[in-house]
Amino acid sequence: MYHLRIENIKNHLTANENEVSKVIGIDKINIKDLKELIDSPEAQVYKDECRKFLQKEPSFTTNFYNLDPINYKELVLKQISSIAKNGIVRFTDVRDNVYRLTSAFEIFSMYNNNITTKMGVQYTLFGGTITLLGTQRHEKYIAPADVLQIAGCFAMTEIGHGSNVRGIETTATYKKSTQEFIINSPTPTSQKFWIGGAGLHAHYATVFAKLIIDSKDYGVHAFVVPIRDTNSNQILPGITIKDCGQKLGLNGIDNGQIKFDQVHIPRENLLNKFSDVAADGTYKSAFTSPIKNFAATMAPFVVGRLGISKVNSGASKSALAIAIRFSHVRKQFGPTENNELPIITLSSQRQRLIVPLSKTIVLDLFQQKLAKDFTLEKVPSTIHAQCSGVKALYSWECIKTLQVCREACGGQGYRASNRISEFKSDVDITATYEGDNTVLMQQVAKFLLAQKPQTNLPLVRLVKPADLFNLPKILDLFRYRTELKVDQLRGLLKSSSEKNAYLAYNQLIPWGQSAANAYMETIILENTMQFIKKKLVQPLPHFCYIDTLSKIQDDLAWFISNQFISVELANSIPFILMDLCNQLTPHLLDIVEAFDIPKKALPVEDLISDLF
Amino acid sequence: MYHLRIENIKNHLTANENEVSKVIGIDKINIKDLKELIDSPEAQVYKDECRKFLQKEPSFTTNFYNLDPINYKELVLKQISSIAKNGIVRFTDVRDNVYRLTSAFEIFSMYNNNITTKMGVQYTLFGGTITLLGTQRHEKYIAPADVLQIAGCFAMTEIGHGSNVRGIETTATYKKSTQEFIINSPTPTSQKFWIGGAGLHAHYATVFAKLIIDSKDYGVHAFVVPIRDTNSNQILPGITIKDCGQKLGLNGIDNGQIKFDQVHIPRENLLNKFSDVAADGTYKSAFTSPIKNFAATMAPFVVGRLGISKVNSGASKSALAIAIRFSHVRKQFGPTENNELPIITLSSQRQRLIVPLSKTIVLDLFQQKLAKDFTLEKVPSTIHAQCSGVKALYSWECIKTLQVCREACGGQGYRASNRISEFKSDVDITATYEGDNTVLMQQVAKFLLAQKPQTNLPLVRLVKPADLFNLPKILDLFRYRTELKVDQLRGLLKSSSEKNAYLAYNQLIPWGQSAANAYMETIILENTMQFIKKKLVQPLPHFCYIDTLSKIQDDLAWFISNQFISVELANSIPFILMDLCNQLTPHLLDIVEAFDIPKKALPVEDLISDLF
Numbered sequence A, B: 001m002y003h004l005r006i007e008n009i010k011n012h013l014t015a016n017e018n019e020v021s022k023v024i025g026i027d028k029i030n031i032k033d034l035k036e037l038i039d040s041p042e043a044q045v046y047k048d049e050c051r052k053f054l055q056k057e058p059s060f061t062t063n064f065y066n067l068d069p070i071n072y073k074e075l076v077l078k079q080i081s082s083i084a085k086n087g088i089v090r091f092t093d094v095r096d097n098v099y100r101l102t103s104a105f106e107i108f109s110m111y112n113n114n115i116t117t118k119m120g121v122q123y124t125l126f127g128g129t130i131t132l133l134g135t136q137r138h139e140k141y142i143a144p145a146d147v148l149q150i151a152g153c154f155a156m157t158e159i160g161h162g163s164n165v166r167g168i169e170t171t172a173t174y175k176k177s178t179q180e181f182i183i184n185s186p187t188p189t190s191q192k193f194w195i196g197g198a199g200l201h202a203h204y205a206t207v208f209a210k211l212i213i214d215s216k217d218y219g220v221h222a223f224v225v226p227i228r229d230t231n232s233n234q235i236l237p238g239i240t241i242k243d244c245g246q247k248l249g250l251n252g253i254d255n256g257q258i259k260f261d262q263v264h265i266p267r268e269n270l271l272n273k274f275s276d277v278a279a280d281g282t283y284k285s286a287f288t289s290p291i292k293n294f295a296a297t298m299a300p301f302v303v304g305r306l307g308i309s310k311v312n313s314g315a316s317k318s319a320l321a322i323a324i325r326f327s328h329v330r331k332q333f334g335p336t337e338n339n340e341l342p343i344i345t346l347s348s349q350r351q352r353l354i355v356p357l358s359k360t361i362v363l364d365l366f367q368q369k370l371a372k373d374f375t376l377e378k379v380p381s382t383i384h385a386q387c388s389g390v391k392a393l394y395s396w397e398c399i400k401t402l403q404v405c406r407e408a409c410g411g412q413g414y415r416a417s418n419r420i421s422e423f424k425s426d427v428d429i430t431a432t433y434e435g436d437n438t439v440l441m442q443q444v445a446k447f448l449l450a451q452k453p454q455t456n457l458p459l460v461r462l463v464k465p466a467d468l469f470n471l472p473k474i475l476d477l478f479r480y481r482t483e484l485k486v487d488q489l490r491g492l493l494k495s496s497s498e499k500n501a502y503l504a505y506n507q508l509i510p511w512g513q514s515a516a517n518a519y520m521e522t523i524i525l526e527n528t529m530q531f532i533k534k535k536l537v538q539p540l541p542h543f544c545y546i547d548t549l550s551k552i553q554d555d556l557a558w559f560i561s562n563q564f565i566s567v568e569l570a571n572s573i574p575f576i577l578m579d580l581c582n583q584l585t586p587h588l589l590d591i592v593e594a595f596d597i598p599k600k601a602l603p604v605e606d607l608i609s610d611l612f
């Protein structure tokens, strides 16, 4: 049983299975085609523009990693100014051109994640609230924000409340006599915290606060609040700002703590796309309940989460490129003392780099689908759950990928000038900000619980070797798995002794997470298959098989115990995975080439020749 | 099948299984007993001394995290000086008192890992080479090194060679006429790199170089080379030193790059415990082959690896304490809007903290066994493989634990003053230095391949619920698994088409790693069981069950597909694990208390009250 070798499997495969023959051997990789696949036809022009800009723009220096926090923040400000002034992205892109905006996130994240975090604040968070929650009366901010004459920030999180936004304490009390809102931080924990841009550079904040009219609480709404004078940069009266201090990473971002002491703003500063307060204090809302209004108010986050996952895409690709190129030139050990071999010849090194590489590409293609969803006449109702899910999955995957790449480069991965370490420290927080991953996966689970159970799904089993390469069959199986896991969760919730739905669910979060994961894996596979069908670009099938088989392996006990896969087949997976990795190995440098990472974003290939 | 609930399982269990009844419910935790268990009777006095010292010694400041690299290095020097001057550890401890030395690693690592890295360099690496590879003629270094009048470093790694130490290029050529060795860096890649202490503070280096006598290469030997004047601190002639630059972490350590330009040292500076060169150039060795001499030369690493895993122990415990305490005071969400609950009430939060907590304790107990091994009359021959294995496992586990703890604290985990982030950046390299983990796991695999196959092991199956709590049975199963995995590896190696053993093995590294892992998990379980037997300190059985069941879960597909566990039982594991976590939850703060972490090492409990 243990000796089932890949050779045997291959013999089975090549005989008469169509699907499979694609897998065996890759002739040559067409770098241009692969680049187009990864870039996407819709976004390639924007990405190429960003690449060119990044490479030539002097503010994108290459020795940022040892700047002190003050100079780092100045540098990042310079960089975002040059992006704005050159019109690389526009303030309205979050609403009008998701392709351009997310392309910039991806490419600039290949270089550094401070700049893309600052972009996220200005363009998706501040920009998103102004353009998606505001109305005509807020258009006056667009032109100056577009050229960074005004910088904005997004003040939602408070010291006391992060994930539970509905629990925030900041108040916006309507004062009829002057037609103003009074923004106030009533308690120490109500102080806004972590607000990117607030520390030094932002002139305006979109502040999330509880709307109070005549002592009645209407729930969380967003308001535009000037916090610094646009000319002098002086902090305005009634506002106290402190720096959030040294962080694990992102020390080029000026995160700030804001305290509002009865700050008056005009009535028009309420972002009133969905709800408004008339001069006389009458409240009008497009929604029947505060919770629906609240949900609509969170809309900018949907694009934002895609944006974060683009940060993960850029950082993962650079780290993989660094580790893969290094592994081709770094020699260590060999069959004889005088014949050391490149470490890419080691099976462990191949596997640990190729599995995350495959996952990265497959996730990238899923992002392309989501970006397209935003351009559709009717944005699909799945978009919120899927953007949340991909943000959580990609950020966790990216954190793991960066760790593997760091270790794969040995000690040299630890040297700041070799870049991976900076990515690691910066990217770490993508698991938390714009929605904590554990919380987001529950949003996916809750979306699934709200769906009608599907009862007519085909029931398949993987039994013969070719089944492991039969993607439609695996997709059916993944669908079935999702359904079973959601069904199990429903059953567990029902049999819970807790009357309160919140408490019942809280005992079962890991089960919700498992169902959410199964769902995400299903739609990701579905999407990759559609790409393969549209145009077979090599080595996309390899990426898809490696990604999918490694997912099956991660949940293998479940598949075996439910008899969805035969034991013999299950035992062959490690061999097949290794064989696929071996087949991909000769093409790794071409694949990395197809990422088309601007030269400036990468350290010297061998990670050591700068030392001589 | 999915609805098998823990309640049912409990009913099964309590009936008549002795082993199991221990598990259900924990009355109360005796903090003193638990502290003694974790500290170990042999080491407690040393650990308590370190705790007291750390808490009162002013150089152990609490705001090191935002120091610039220069001041950080000065601070760490001050700290190690105070340790030396107060006799907290002794230069000879690596040889004479492993308990004291490793206790210091553990406790000071609860505070910061720069200081313990610097200690590692001075005491285990420099100290280890002098005391374990030197002879009487090198005792002159001991007294001044003991009070840090001389600081040392350990110069093994070169730019071109890290893991493959036998490939280093530095030469030590014997010059008969003057009875000297000439230490030289013949190529750019032969420059020593990463040498901790070399950057600023070290006066002496133990340099690993190829011994050349009359043009004949005798392989790698270790030499004491003065590199700085002990009075003036000036770098000595022929030696060029550069700083290794900014790193992901450990920026309080002065890692340096050293180039030797024909540096003459007296013949006596060869560390000649195993091999020597007589005045006339005659080479004498206790070993018949250079490879055996080389293996003996690596001896200091054995203690060193235990030391590194103590760093992991200290850092993991502090991070867990921070995240667990935070989870008890941080409230977010709740059954109603005005009734927010502490996040420890969330099943996901419990599980993600309690599983690594259990692993940490169980690994700590295994370290105690290894420390004791060093004190035995005849140090067991397993010590090398087991120290290598535990270094790899604990460092990987610690990296995961720190990641989980960071995320579990949400955004506050990212703030440097809340400490976890500093641990993360520093500890990251424990996967690489003093032996890259992937390489170390292969040393374990090779040790296993060299053992005689065991053919008479009992074959057991887990079929009834109580079996999951039957530790002797699980231990038998773990033993069997190790044997099967080693056997599979042997079979694969035999059937490999590669003639060259190196190349054959390199295709199978992941299989070697899996066997090594199975072995380590076996001996760790065996060890924990011995502790439980000796004295039942609560909640050690819980830690053991949670650790063991989560290990079974990690390899569950293997257990199921080989029919070592019934499907029904396999499906119950997630429920049982959650139940065990729920049972431990009320005791978490007591458990953390038993770590007895010096107050100075921990941030404010809620991670926010320093902001007001």
Ligand SMILES: Cc1cc2nc3c(=O)[nH]c(=O)nc-3n(C[C@H](O)[C@H](O)[C@H](O)COP(=O)(O)OP(=O)(O)OC[C@H]3O[C@@H](n4cnc5c(N)ncnc54)[C@H](O)[C@@H]3O)c2cc1C
Binding pocket: A121, A154, A155, A156, A157, A160, A161, A162, A163, A164, A193, A194, A195, A196, A197, A247, A250, A255, A429, A432, A433, A434, A435, A436, A437, A438, A439, A442, A509, B330, B332, B333, B343, B346, B348, B349, B407, B408, B409, B410, B411, B412, B414
């Ligand atoms: C560098 C940085 C930049 C940021 N920038 C901004 C910004 O510009 N503007 C802004 O408004 N905010 C910003 N944030 C805040 C960020 O969005 C929050 O940190 C995030 O929403 C999480 O909230 P929290 O930190 O309060 O964690 P908490 O919500 O307190 O969560 C703590 C822990 O509890 C767990 N948890 C909480 N609720 C649940 C649940 N229901 N189920 C399971 N687990 C749960 C979480 O998984 C987490 O591990 C930033 C944060 C950082 C660190």
Ligand SMILES: Cc1cc2nc3c(=O)[nH]c(=O)nc-3n(C[C@H](O)[C@H](O)[C@H](O)COP(=O)(O)OP(=O)(O)OC[C@H]3O[C@@H](n4cnc5c(N)ncnc54)[C@H](O)[C@@H]3O)c2cc1C
Binding pocket: A330, A332, A333, A343, A346, A348, A349, A407, A408, A409, A410, A411, A412, A414, B121, B154, B155, B156, B157, B160, B161, B162, B163, B164, B193, B194, B195, B196, B197, B247, B250, B255, B429, B432, B433, B434, B435, B436, B437, B438, B439, B442, B509
């Ligand atoms: C902060 C820091 C402090 C240090 N302090 C010291 C010190 O004081 N003195 C000293 O001498 N050294 C020191 N080192 C060096 C350290 O010991 C080396 O980094 C380590 O031995 C790994 O060597 P390398 O970096 O050359 O990686 P390489 O050996 O080049 O390894 C690169 C990659 O290849 C993989 N690899 C290599 N060989 C194999 C194999 N056979 N099988 C599978 N995978 C393989 C590894 O897993 C790794 O991922 C330090 C390093 C750092 C980063």
